[in-house]
Amino acid sequence: MTTRAPDSEGDRRVTIVVDGRPVEVAAGISVAAALMENGVHAFRRSVTGAARGPLCGMGVCHECRVTIAGIAHRRACLITVSNGMEIVTAEGGAP
Amino acid sequence: MSPARRFDAIVIGAGIVGAACARALARDGCSVLVLEAGCAGGGTTAAGMGHLVVMDDSAEQLALTALSCKLWRELAPTLSSAVEFDACGTIWVAEDSAQMDAVAGKQRVYREHGIEADMLSAAQLAILEPNLRAGLAGGLRVPGDAVVYPPRAALSLLADAMAHGAVLREGCRVDEILDGAVRSGGELFESTAIVNAAGAEAARLTPELPIVPRKGHLAITDRYPGFCRHQLVELGYLTSAHVMTSESVAFNVQPRSTSQVLIGSSRELVGWDNTTNRRVLRQMLDRALHFMPALADVSIVRTWTGFRPATTDKLPLIGLWTSTAGLWIAAGHEGLGITSSLGTARLLADLIAGRTPPIDAAPYSPMRLTHHVRTTS
Amino acid sequence: MSSLGVTIIEADVLVIGGGPAGIAATVRATEASARVVLLDESPQVGGQIWRHRTREGLPASARTWLKRLDASGARIMRETSVVDVRDDGDALTITAERNGVPVIVHARAIVLATGARERFVPFPGWTLPGVIGVGAAQALLKAGLSFAGKRVVIAGSGPLLLPVASSLRAAGAHVLLVAEQASRRQVARFALGLLTRPATLVQAARYRTSFMGTPYRLGEWVSAARGDSSVREVDITNGTSTRVIECDVLCAAVGLVPNVELAQLLGCAISEGAVVTDDGLRTSRAGVYCAGETTGIGGVELAIVEGALAGVSASRRETDARLVARRAALRMTAARMERTFAPRAELRALAKRDTVVCRCEDVTLGAIDPNWSMRKAKLYTRAGMGPCQGRVCGAALEFLYGWPADTVRLPSAPALVSTLTADSSSANQGA
Numbered sequence: 067m068t069t070r071a072p073d074s075e076g077d078r079r080v081t082i083v084v085d086g087r088p089v090e091v092a093a094g095i096s097v098a099a100a101l102m103e104n105g106v107h108a109f110r111r112s113v114t115g116a117a118r119g120p121l122c123g124m125g126v127c128h129e130c131r132v133t134i135a136g137i138a139h140r141r142a143c144l145i146t147v148s149n150g151m152e153i154v155t156a157e158g159g160a161p
Numbered sequence: 162m163s164p165a166r167r168f169d170a171i172v173i174g175a176g177i178v179g180a181a182c183a184r185a186l187a188r189d190g191c192s193v194l195v196l197e198a199g200c201a202g203g204g205t206t207a208a209g210m211g212h213l214v215v216m217d218d219s220a221e222q223l224a225l226t227a228l229s230c231k232l233w234r235e236l237a238p239t240l241s242s243a244v245e246f247d248a249c250g251t252i253w254v255a256e257d258s259a260q261m262d263a264v265a266g267k268q269r270v271y272r273e274h275g276i277e278a279d280m281l282s283a284a285q286l287a288i289l290e291p292n293l294r295a296g297l298a299g300g301l302r303v304p305g306d307a308v309v310y311p312p313r314a315a316l317s318l319l320a321d322a323m324a325h326g327a328v329l330r331e332g333c334r335v336d337e338i339l340d341g342a343v344r345s346g347g348e349l350f351e352s353t354a355i356v357n358a359a360g361a362e363a364a365r366l367t368p369e370l371p372i373v374p375r376k377g378h379l380a381i382t383d384r385y386p387g388f389c390r391h392q393l394v395e396l397g398y399l400t401s402a403h404v405m406t407s408e409s410v411a412f413n414v415q416p417r418s419t420s421q422v423l424i425g426s427s428r429e430l431v432g433w434d435n436t437t438n439r440r441v442l443r444q445m446l447d448r449a450l451h452f453m454p455a456l457a458d459v460s461i462v463r464t465w466t467g468f469r470p471a472t473t474d475k476l477p478l479i480g481l482w483t484s485t486a487g488l489w490i491a492a493g494h495e496g497l498g499i500t501s502s503l504g505t506a507r508l509l510a511d512l513i514a515g516r517t518p519p520i521d522a523a524p525y526s527p528m529r530l531t532h533h534v535r536t537t538s
Numbered sequence: 539m540s541s542l543g544v545t546i547i548e549a550d551v552l553v554i555g556g557g558p559a560g561i562a563a564t565v566r567a568t569e570a571s572a573r574v575v576l577l578d579e580s581p582q583v584g585g586q587i588w589r590h591r592t593r594e595g596l597p598a599s600a601r602t603w604l605k606r607l608d609a610s611g612a613r614i615m616r617e618t619s620v621v622d623v624r625d626d627g628d629a630l631t632i633t634a635e636r637n638g639v640p641v642i643v644h645a646r647a648i649v650l651a652t653g654a655r656e657r658f659v660p661f662p663g664w665t666l667p668g669v670i671g672v673g674a675a676q677a678l679l680k681a682g683l684s685f686a687g688k689r690v691v692i693a694g695s696g697p698l699l700l701p702v703a704s705s706l707r708a709a710g711a712h713v714l715l716v717a718e719q720a721s722r723r724q725v726a727r728f729a730l731g732l733l734t735r736p737a738t739l740v741q742a743a744r745y746r747t748s749f750m751g752t753p754y755r756l757g758e759w760v761s762a763a764r765g766d767s768s769v770r771e772v773d774i775t776n777g778t779s780t781r782v783i784e785c786d787v788l789c790a791a792v793g794l795v796p797n798v799e800l801a802q803l804l805g806c807a808i809s810e811g812a813v814v815t816d817d818g819l820r821t822s823r824a825g826v827y828c829a830g831e832t833t834g835i836g837g838v839e840l841a842i843v844e845g846a847l848a849g850v851s852a853s854r855r856e857t858d859a860r861l862v863a864r865r866a867a868l869r870m871t872a873a874r875m876e877r878t879f880a881p882r883a884e885l886r887a888l889a890k891r892d893t894v895v896c897r898c899e900d901v902t903l904g905a906i907d908p909n910w911s912m913r914k915a916k917l918y919t920r921a922g923m924g925p926c927q928g929r930v931c932g933a934a935l936e937f938l939y940g941w942p943a944d945t946v947r948l949p950s951a952p953a954l955v956s957t958l959t960a961d962s963s964s965a966n967q968g969a
Contacts, residue, residue: 094591095682096581102683107667107768113384113419113900117767119667121897121930123674123681124586125579125619126655126797128925128952129897131383137638139383139460139925139952143681144617146581161384161420200914207917312917383925383952419920424955437948439624446959457956458638462925463947464958 080149085158097142097153098123098130109142111156118156133160165342165349168194168328170513172356173335173343173366174492175201177311177499179358180318181506182491186354187325189510194350195319195327196343198334198362202315205360205498208467210379210415210423211311212392213500214251215303217270218399221476221524226497227274228520229504230305236503243313245418251306251392252281252290254412254452255298260396264301267396271303278303290389292455308392308415311499318502335359338366340486353487354513361470363478363492367485370478371530372493374468376429378442383460384420391416395452401428402496403475410445412452422459424449426496428469435466471495478527479508489513490527544960545641547613549575551852552632552645554620554800557585558838559830559845560651561603566849567649568610574853575643576607577618577634583607585653586673587838589680603842615641621949621957623648623800630804630825633960635953640960647825647852650801650813651845654831656791657933659881660895660903661888663763663772664790671791676702679709686710689785691772693717693760695792696879697837702789703752714783717758717774719792720879725756728878760790761888777884792881795933796832802946810834811936811943817862819848827852836872843868886938895938896931898924903938912941925952 078093082100091100098120101109108117109130120130123143130142133154138161142153154160170186172179175197187193197203213233217223237246255261264280271278281300286293289302319329337344342351357363357370364370382388392415401411408429415423427445429438442464449456472478472493482488491509494501508525511518550571553564556578564576576583584590588600596604607614615634618641622633630648634641656671663669670678672694679685690711692703695718703716718725761780762773771784796812807814807822812834819827829848830841843865851857889895891904901921907914912928912935915921921935922928922944935941949958 092682094581096678099678099682102678109667112665112894112897116665116894116900117667118665118897119768120670120678121658121674122656122671123677124655125951126926126929127658127897131925137458137954138385143677144579144581144619146617161386200911200917203913203917316918380955380958382955439622440961442948443959443961446955450955450959457954459955460925460952461949461955461958462952463923463927464949465947 080147082147083150083152085153085155091147093147095147097132097134097145097147097151100147101132101142101153101155106155106157108156110160165351167351168192169352170194170354170356171196171343171350171352172358173338174357174359174363175315175319175329175331176204176206176358176360177202177315177318177502178360178491178494178505179356180315180322181502182356182358182509183322183327184318184325185506185510186513187322187327189514191354193322193327194352195322195329196333196335196345196350197329197331200331201319201329202312204362205467205469206311206315208377208379208465209311209496209499210413210425211309211314211499212251212415213307213309214392215271215276215306216399216497217267218403218475222497223270223274224520225477225504225525226500227276228507229501230307232503232507233307234305237307240317243310244317245310245313246307247416247418248307249391249416250302250304251394252286253301253303253394253396254286254293255300255396257298261298263396264299267301276303277305290391290393292388292453293393294452294454302391306392308417309499314499335366338485338488354489355487356489356491356509357482358491360492360494360498361468363470363490367482367488367490369484369531370490370492370527371473372470372478373430374433375471375495376431376434376466376468377425377496378427378437378445378464378466380424380442380446380461380464382422382424383462385422385459386420388422388459389414389416389453393452398426401426405430405471405473408441410441410448412448414449414453424456433468435468437464437466469495470498473530477501477505477525479505479525480512480522480527482527543639545636545639547575547641547643549573549643549645551575551647551649551849552577552630552643553649553651554632555585555651555653555830556580556583556614557651557653557830557841558588558603559653559841559848560585560649561607562842562845563649563651563829563849563852564612565603565606565610566846567853568612570853570855574610574612575645576612576614577620577643578614578616579619581616583614583616586677589677591680591682619951620800621951621953623803623950625804625823633957635957638954640957642960647827649848649852650826650828650832651830651848652797652800652832654794654796654835655929657793657795657881657937658930659792659885659888659937660893660934661760661762662890662893663765663769665894665897666763666765666769668765668768668786669763669788669790672698672702672789673791675706675787675789679705684709685787688712688787689714690787690789691715691717691760691774691783691785692789693719693758693772693774694790695719695881697875700754707752713752714785715774716752716754717760718754718756719759719882719885720756721882722756724878728874759882759885760788763788792885793879794831794835796834798832799927799946799950801826801828801832803948803950817847818851818857819844820851834869834872835876836868840865840868840872881937889938895934896921896924898926901931906935908939912944915941916944
């Protein structure tokens with residue numbers, strides 16, 4: 067566990083796994099930001115199959131739901147990336 | 162008061178039972194008025210799970226639910242997709258060998274009545290429903306059971322009634338049932354066939370009816386495609402439903418066509434208190450976890466409560482109410498209103514028209530319990 | 539996850555929401571109460587306006603308040619979503635979820651500082667990825683999304699537009715247009731009134747000048763967005779003529795609506811979509827206080843004043859008369875602002891029959907009968923019954939058809955079954 071305050075994240079990088087693909091992103095950013103940075107548009111598929119991504123950015127709309135660490139329907143905008151975090155989007159078969 | 166208007170039949174309540182009765186009567190050529198205090202399908206119907214299930218708590222219950230499920234299967238091809246009819250079937254889950262013996266008995270009863278029912282071994286159960294916990298003894302699969310989305314099912318039946326000339330008035334609370342008439346505010350409606358199908362509220366209009374509200378909680382999840390494929394009910398469900406204890410829970414989950422999982426069930430006798438009882442909700446979810454541990458990491462998006470119209474002998478009240486001229490009852494279906502609605506409507510319409518119903522209607526007569534009510538009240 | 543047990547906390551004052559109001563309430567409550575707990579959903583406190591990963595970029599007042607919070611001794615729990623709140627008679631109790639683990643807090647008093655969300659008015663294409671809120675752009679930027687080189691159109695209403703445009707520009711975005719839906723006349727009338735509030739005026743002007751070169755157009759709004767995997771172009775209209783602008787991101791939202799769901803669950807009186815409070819920020823329910831945008835949209839200055847007042851009240855002290863007067867003055871400005879930037883009637887005509895209104899359940903406008911109620915829309919189409927629980931489509935349908943919100947159901951935010959089955963007794967076993 068890090069003893070550094072979040073203020074001093076600096077240029078630290080972490081590796082997350084997006085739909086099985088390792089991706090290096092800045093430490094301390096949200097999962098939503100990390101996915102968008104890496105060109106993910108379809109966080110989830112809507113009931114009729116349309117691609118959906120973040121709308122509100124603050125935990126209200128639930129459009130950014132992805133599977134994180136095996137738990138489905140987590141709000142990507144409220145969760146900070148961590149090293150080794152496994153994320154599954156609609157493209158990777160998340161519900 | 163404005164001059165009275167006359168209809169061949171007046172149905173009080175546009176829940177699923179009232180909707181089905183209105184449809185059957187309208188199809189018989191009656192001019193039908195449906196009076197609904199709130200919105201169509203917005204009471205107990207909206208709060209229910211929507212199972213179409215054969216139940217064998219008693220021979221009479223089995224007869225009515227079997228007839229009803231058959232009628233639903235016949236109707237299914239004509240229903241719009243919004244009704245979400247899903248022939249998912251039911252699996253009665255047995256926890257141990259004693260329950261497996263009961264399952265065998267249940268299968269015999271079902272087969273005697275021509276209802277398809279297959280015994281499942283523990284291994285077969287695990288393959289059909291991998292999210293059930295290990296160590297269960299097996300189950301009984303009833304493939305003819307189904308589920309619907311109740312508010313839309315009620316709307317669909319009402320739409321059919323209206324296509325046959327029925328008139329629906331929402332936001333129209335009936336204040337009084339008179340001999341051959343009903344009064345709603347300043348309006349009087351006359352009919353020789355008045356059907357009290359007000360569900361849990363039927364006893365407000367006909368106070369001698371032995372119907373009490375039996376509260377239930379439900380919870381629905383986010384979407385988890387394939388999480389379960391059949392309606393799953395623990396074998397002890399019938400005990401929970403049968404015994405009128407003040408409080409009980411039973412494992413009953415249902416796959417919705419939306420890939421959501423609907424989780425029940427609880428029963429409480431607490432009058433009309435509709436607030437969430439956190440303790441009972443917890444017990445209900447704990448019971449679900451006991452059978453499906455994988456639910457722990459499943460996200461619940463909503464919970465709610467509703468009131469089943471319960472009778473003391475667990476059978477609905479269907480038939481003529483002799484104390485008031487022209488009054489018929491179609492109420493008291495407890496947790497089987499969605500299932501039994503079509504059978505109830507068939508019986509009621511046959512009785513009103515003087516036809517012989519497909520099953521003996523005598524056991525459901527609303528007069529059967531009046532003696533009991535008089536002596537206990 | 540259920541095996542990890544439950545965290546149980548006893549508090550004198552529990553503050554829900556770590557924006558300016560919640561921070562001020564927490565700081566002031568700790569002056570007189572021993573056990574003050576602050577819960578917030580985000581990885582860092584600060585709310586939307588003071589959202590940050592590092593404090594360097596924050597305004598001085600935010601840094602001051604955050605320092606006071608650091609020194610306050612309050613217990614701060616981040617990434618914690620409240621899913622249930624109830625009055626147990628002897629205490630107020632909340633259930634929350636933190637990284638999938640249940641948290642239960644018993645408190646003598648609760649301060650609701652749950653802030654506001656953006657009002658989204660549906661238009662064709664608003665469900666495309668890349669179409670986000672205005673505050674959402676700010677939130678995502680601060681959460682680490684790079685806007686460098688991206689072509690951005692901002693279309694919305696109210697005082698949020700300019701600061702967001704300014705920060706996106708500073709982050710390297712090409713802000714092609716800021717469209718304010720309120721008319722020139724309305725805004726001019728409001729600006730005149732601002733002369734009584736010089737600080738706000740100066741701030742507004744500073745934002746204005748910092749993005750010279752970006753057109754700021756009054757009386758214009760977005761009427762459609764198009765794209766494939768994400769938004770590619772948008773239609774901007776003034777009601778008579780429409781032009782097409784190519785962009786990578788569209789920020790579109792029309793003002794804010796208070797987050798009143800927890801107050802509703804507790805049975806607090808609500809009026810015009812905001813929680814009713816007295817001078818001490820007391821709600822209609824004993825022990826429940828409310829501060830900030832949840833009592834009505836009013837901005838950061840008002841939120842701090844209300845938070846301070848609520849923190850003082852919740853720790854059973856005398857209300858500060860000067861703060862009460864200041865609150866009243868700020869409320870008046872806020873009310874004028876709300877009138878000025880109210881969504882215009884033309885926005886009601888943007889959604890077409892096939893435009894999705896409820897994004898959780900993909901319910902189109904055409905599937906909803908305008909003669910229904912919110913309850914009927916829910917029952918017959920499932921609009922508002924998805925995971926956002928009507929927080930997006932509810933406000934939209936209220937604007938489109940004037941339908942008041944339907945009752946709130948538990949949980950107040952989606953929660954794991956393991957969270958909803960947690961109780962104090964299981965904690966005793968687990969701990």
